[in-house]
Amino acid sequence: MPSRLALRLAYDGTRFFGFQRQPGKRTVEGELLSALTDIGAIADSRTAHYRSSSRTDRGVSAICNIASVDTEFEPGRLPLATNAHMDDVWCTGVVELSDTFDVRMAKSRTYVCFLLYDGQDIRSMKAAAKAFVGTHDFSRYARIDKRDPVRTIHLLDVSADDELITFRIRGDSFLWNQARRIVWALDQVGKGKAEPEELSPGNYPLNRIGLVRPERLVLESIDIGHEFLPANRGGNLLETMRRRLVSSHTDLFFARTILSSLE
Structure with a gap:
C-alpha cells in the first residue's frame, strides 16, 4: 500500500x-x-x-x-x-x-538573501524593512501573474557584519521575484537613493524596481x-x-x- x-x-x-x-x-x-x-x-x-x-x-x-x-x-x-x-x-x-x-x-517559507557590505546605512535599511511586515498588496514588488498579489510577511530581519548584509524574510507564501525586489529596494535605501518611508508596498514612487541576482537568494526553510x-x-x-x-x-x-x- x-x-x-x-x-x-x-x-x-x-x-x-x-x-x-x-x-x-x-x-x-x-x-x-x-x-x-x-x-x-x-x-x-x-x-x-x-x-x-x-x-x-x-x-x-x-x-x-x-x-x-x-x-x-x-x-x-x-x-x-x-x-x-x-x-x-x-x-x-x-x-x-x-x-x-x-x-x-505549508505554514511558512523563509528565504535568506546576501549582499556584500559596501558602506550601506544598515540602520535606515532596518527602519525601511518594517514597511513590508504584515499583509499587503505586493503588486509593485513582484512579477504579477494570475495569483492574488496580497501576501503576508511575518519577519523581515536585516543584519550585517564587516563583509555581508543578510536579509531573512519569512512569509506564508511569495510572489514571483517578490523577495529579490524587496531586497533591491532596501539596498537603495542603504545607498541613500531612497528614503525608508518611500518603500510602502502600496505607494512606491520610483519608476523602476530592480532585482538582486538570483544567486544571492536561498530558500532556507519551509514549515x-x-x-x-x-x-x-x-x-x-x-x-x-x-x-x-x-x-x-x-x-x-x-x-x-x-x-x-x-x-
Missing part, C-alpha cells in the same frame, strides 16, 4: 534552469523525478500524486525545499537511493505524511508542521554539498555563509 512521503531537498540552483520542469532544460524537479523513476519509487509524477512546496527561479539555491510522492518505497532507504541517482540535488530528510496532506499548503528524519548520518552528504557549493560560487563570502547554514 503506497504511503505519502515528503522529501526535504537541498540543491545548487546555479546548475539548473530553475526548479519547475521545462522541456529540453535541466531543472531540479526534472532531476528529482528522473531519480525517483530510476529507482522504481514511482512510475510517473501523475500516478504518484507528486507535489512540491516551492518553485524557485533559475539560479536560486535551497537548503530546504520539499516534494512529496505516493510510493511503496521504504522511507528509510529512499534518501540514499535517490541521492545515488542525482547530481547537484541532495535529499537531506524524509517524513511520512497522511494520504491527504498537501506540501504546497509543514512535520519533523524530518535526517538522511545525513555519516557526514558524507554534507561534505559533498560543501565541496559542490564552494566550486559553484566564486563569491567566497557567499559560499562561506551558505556552508555555515548547513551545519
Whole structure:
C-alpha cells in the first residue's frame, strides 16, 4: 500500500534552469523525478500524486525545499537511493505524511538573501524593512501573474557584519521575484537613493524596481508542521554539498555563509 512521503531537498540552483520542469532544460524537479523513476519509487509524477512546496527561479539555491510522492518505497532507504541517482540535488530528510496532506499548503517559507557590505546605512535599511511586515498588496514588488498579489510577511530581519548584509524574510507564501525586489529596494535605501518611508508596498514612487541576482537568494526553510528524519548520518552528504557549493560560487563570502547554514 503506497504511503505519502515528503522529501526535504537541498540543491545548487546555479546548475539548473530553475526548479519547475521545462522541456529540453535541466531543472531540479526534472532531476528529482528522473531519480525517483530510476529507482522504481514511482512510475510517473501523475500516478504518484507528486507535489512540491516551492518553485524557485533559475539560479536560486535551497537548503530546504520539499516534494512529496505516493510510493511503496521504504522511507528509510529512499534518501540514499535517490541521492545515488542525482547530481547537484541532495535529499537531506524524509517524513511520512497522511494520504491527504498537501506540501504546497505549508505554514511558512523563509528565504535568506546576501549582499556584500559596501558602506550601506544598515540602520535606515532596518527602519525601511518594517514597511513590508504584515499583509499587503505586493503588486509593485513582484512579477504579477494570475495569483492574488496580497501576501503576508511575518519577519523581515536585516543584519550585517564587516563583509555581508543578510536579509531573512519569512512569509506564508511569495510572489514571483517578490523577495529579490524587496531586497533591491532596501539596498537603495542603504545607498541613500531612497528614503525608508518611500518603500510602502502600496505607494512606491520610483519608476523602476530592480532585482538582486538570483544567486544571492536561498530558500532556507519551509514549515509543514512535520519533523524530518535526517538522511545525513555519516557526514558524507554534507561534505559533498560543501565541496559542490564552494566550486559553484566564486563569491567566497557567499559560499562561506551558505556552508555555515548547513551545519
